[in-house]
Amino acid sequence: MDRAWEADPPDVSSARSTGTLQVRPLSDRTGWQAAGEVSLATRIAWERTLDRLALEDVEVCHLELSAVTFVDVAGVSALAVAAQGLPEGRRIMIEQPPAAMGRVLDMFWPGLRGVEVVAR
Amino acid sequence: MTAPSTELFVHPALFYRGEEEYVDGTVPFIREGLAAGEPVAVAVPGPKLDILRSALGDAATDVRFIDMTQAGRNPGRIIPKVLRVFADAHPTSRVRIIGEPIWPDRSGVEYPACVQHEALINSAFEGRDATILCPYDEAGLSEQALTDAYATHPVVISEGRQRNSPSYAPERVVERYNEPLPIAEAAEGYAFGADELPAARYFVAERATRFGLSGVRLDDLALVVAELTTNSVVHGGGTGTVYVWAENGQVVCEVRDGGQLKDPLAGRRPSPPAQVGGRGLLLVNYLTDLVRVHTGPDGTVIRCYVDC
Numbered sequence: 001m002d003r004a005w006e007a008d009p010p011d012v013s014s015a016r017s018t019g020t021l022q023v024r025p026l027s028d029r030t031g032w033q034a035a036g037e038v039s040l041a042t043r044i045a046w047e048r049t050l051d052r053l054a055l056e057d058v059e060v061c062h063l064e065l066s067a068v069t070f071v072d073v074a075g076v077s078a079l080a081v082a083a084q085g086l087p088e089g090r091r092i093m094i095e096q097p098p099a100a101m102g103r104v105l106d107m108f109w110p111g112l113r114g115v116e117v118v119a120r
Numbered sequence: 121m122t123a124p125s126t127e128l129f130v131h132p133a134l135f136y137r138g139e140e141e142y143v144d145g146t147v148p149f150i151r152e153g154l155a156a157g158e159p160v161a162v163a164v165p166g167p168k169l170d171i172l173r174s175a176l177g178d179a180a181t182d183v184r185f186i187d188m189t190q191a192g193r194n195p196g197r198i199i200p201k202v203l204r205v206f207a208d209a210h211p212t213s214r215v216r217i218i219g220e221p222i223w224p225d226r227s228g229v230e231y232p233a234c235v236q237h238e239a240l241i242n243s244a245f246e247g248r249d250a251t252i253l254c255p256y257d258e259a260g261l262s263e264q265a266l267t268d269a270y271a272t273h274p275v276v277i278s279e280g281r282q283r284n285s286p287s288y289a290p291e292r293v294v295e296r297y298n299e300p301l302p303i304a305e306a307a308e309g310y311a312f313g314a315d316e317l318p319a320a321r322y323f324v325a326e327r328a329t330r331f332g333l334s335g336v337r338l339d340d341l342a343l344v345v346a347e348l349t350t351n352s353v354v355h356g357g358g359t360g361t362v363y364v365w366a367e368n369g370q371v372v373c374e375v376r377d378g379g380q381l382k383d384p385l386a387g388r389r390p391s392p393p394a395q396v397g398g399r400g401l402l403l404v405n406y407l408t409d410l411v412r413v414h415t416g417p418d419g420t421v422i423r424c425y426v427d428c
Binding site: 019037039040041070073081086107 | 162314315343347350391393394395396400406
């Protein structure tokens with residue numbers, strides 16, 4: 001478990017009732033952690049997070065999603081587009097996403113370079 | 121005698137009675153394709169696959185076999201996930217496919233979606249270098265299904281003779297089976313706008329859980345509801361109502377809104393990886409066991425069936 005959450009756990013219950021997304025930088029590696037849902041209401045925040053990830057000047061960027069309860073197809077699509085735009089040799093490591101996210105990636109972007117999924 | 125067609129795409133219906141006629145109508149078609157160096161796929165119900173494998177002998181190793189009762193369980197995904205995926209994998213050569221999407225066990229609820237699928241193959245493959253042969257079981261299918269096959273196929277093969285169909289009219293078939301879908305008596309509804317999209321999803325998930333859906337299937341239904349309700353908000357007038365109920369061991373979920381679906385091939389075109397949006401209805405077709413649609417100037421109903 002990431003220590004940042006222990007100090008200040010994400011309020012997933014309120015995210016569930018309002019369909020919100022909270023995002024903040026990871027404390028121990030380059031990247032971001034998110035809590036809540038990725039859907040129409042939170043798409044802009046999600047896409048902004050992906051834009052920031054793409055700008056990081058490191059080989060591997062982390063996106064920790066253990067407290068994300070839902071990602072819609074447009075959210076997965078935005079991730080795939082971001083990954084396809086990464087320079088050669090760079091990748092986004094998606095950590096503990098909702099299981100459906102991996103299935104949607106496999107369904108529409110099989111063998112996508114630039115994304116590595118570490119399952120829950 | 122009719123003038124030879126200049127259309128690259130050939131889409132005959134093959135009427136057969138019994139195993140012998142089935143083999144006589146399909147195996148030479150497969151062998152001709154293989155001899156011409158054309159990639160060949162056979163997407164038919166499981167027991168028919170066994171018949172064709174054994175009739176083909178060693179040649180079977182060069183054919184791609186697909187159980188249509190699985191891959192084509194939802195007829196709405198046959199074009200993108202069975203037919204186009206095979207044709208697109210061979211962009212430089214003519215392909216041959218045997219596709220049998222309608223069999224006697226298809227239910228009355230499934231049938232309209234099956235016929236619409238058959239009709240839409242024609243526009244989905246217009247100009248494509250392909251032959252798709254569709255066997256029809258004359259002994260097991262209804263008179264209506266056989267009549268409809270004449271309307272959905274430009275060419276019909278019966279008792280070994282091929283002729284142009286006198287009643288070919290695929291657009292009319294799509295329209296005729298655009299049947300009204302009245303609200304089910306058992307349905308529970310939830311009206312939504314942009315602010316209620318998550319709540320609409322929880323509403324369906326909670327009831328689907330109660331009806332016995334769980335695990336991956338429940339996650340899939342949540343994705344489906346998100347796509348349909350978001351479509352209503354973005355393209356269907358901004359609001360809609362989602363309904364859910366249980367029926368014959370399935371969870372049924374439908375979204376009604378004020379929009380009109382103008383593109384009959386929506387949700388049936390495979391999505392290239394670089395395409396940003398437009399996967400919503402495709403996903404709905406991939407993840408559900410049946411999709412029925414009624415659309416017109418007064419609004420659209422998209423009804424999805426998911427096996428528990």
